[in-house]
Amino acid sequence: MRLPATADLLAPDGSEVRVLLSFAAGGMAHFSLAATQVSRAVRHRSVEEIWYVLSGAGEMWRSHGGHEEVLALCPGLCLTIPVGVRFQFRAADAGPLAVVAITMPPWPGDGEAEAVAGTWAATVGG
Template identity: 65%
Template structure:
């Protein structure tokens, strides 16, 4: 078994299907971790994942997260210390307040499989970021 260590990259590696900046961290066979950033005042594109689930932990900034799965639907406030789950098949969308970027760590289980995993869906807010 090998150990891995990585510092948060200064620049993002990719743009997520929802439009947020992604800094890829580490991965193991059961899951992967990434840092997500949405600029102040921006609204991500609403998406649904085909095969993965996620756990998010908000590090900085503020905003809201909309989630809908079947008949259950809610909007929760996001602030540092908020932790939430996104089960497989959950439609979700998030937005940042105008004050500061919204920064979160996301754990993806299993690891992110690549293109085609996220599908754009209708959400409660009009996206402001390019897909």
């Protein structure tokens, strides 16, 4: 399959999603956030993800069990989001941030992502 030209939907965090392929054990999607946009902070109830940054730059905030960190996002960076980790990301001023992610198990649907307090004021999402 090829990357769809337009987004299929908005993720609960407000990023644009282009759904890619999936198996019973996991699914793959492309996420993008326009320059200067800040996602809504969420945590997943039952899925974990592996992210790979394709292009752009930005930051990812993750928090779990009293440990908090902000990671610089740049092309080639790979990171994980375990179940229950609160996270939020934002794109730098220079251009859009594009990421491909594997979700395991596949995204179960509405209610999977729970809104949480984040570290930045969201500019996208509900």
